[in-house]
Amino acid sequence: MNLGKFKTESTAKAKENKKYLQSLKKKDAxxxxxxxHNLHEEVFEEVDCLTCANCCKTTSPIFKDRDIDRLAAHLKMKPGDFIEQYLHLDGENDYxxxxxxxxxxxxxxxxxxYEHRPRACREYPHTDRKKMAGILSLTYKNTMVCPAVLEIVERMKKGF
Incomplete structure (x- = not known):
């Protein structure tokens, strides 16, 4: 996976993809x-996330209380100590x-x-979720992080 090439490509297509994804809000849900969902399955048959891991290299999931408790227990830490060592509150008050x-x-x-990872990691990149119309702005952001999401959107532009 050439992440430099991906960054160049995703940046070059950013404006077009943002406009396209916004236009999808008017489509039948x-x-x-x-x-x-069909393209998610198709693309992830071709993509091996272990060759990339750009999501893990560049972004953070949101950690809910359950995630913190699960990871802290796995690491044999108190939840407060886990927060102190690994997390902070962002501008939206999320860990x-x-x-x-x-x-x-x-x-x-x-x-x-991996077996104890946060729910946000388990669900990433969210292209197989129900009610995609409600997360198109997140999908746009993920075109800048995940080569598979960029590919899904490119295929959507060709056939949807």
Whole structure:
């Protein structure tokens, strides 16, 4: 995975993709979900996230209380100590990581806490969620982070 090339491509297509994704809000919600879900399956048959891990290298998931409790227990820490060591509140009052890349990302792009990872990581990149029309702005942001999301949107532009 050439992340430099991806960044150049996603930046060059950013304006077009933002406009396109905004236009999808007017589409039939079920058809929109079906199109995204079908392309999600198709693209992720071709993409190996372990060759990339750009999401883990550049962004932070939101950590909910359940995520904090689960990870703290796994790491044999108190939730407060986990927060103190790894997290801070962002401008929207959500807990996010203090640093990027993620401190749990290993050199081989695997996750050292994979079975205990936050829900946001489990669901990323969110292109198989219901009610895609409600998260098109998030999908746009993810075109700048995830090569698979960029590919899904490019295929959407060709066939939806």
């Amino acid at each position: 079920r058809k929109l979900d079906n199109a995204f 996010v990581l203090n640093v990027a890349p993620c401190p749990f990302l290993m050199d081989d792009n695997t996750c050292s806490v």
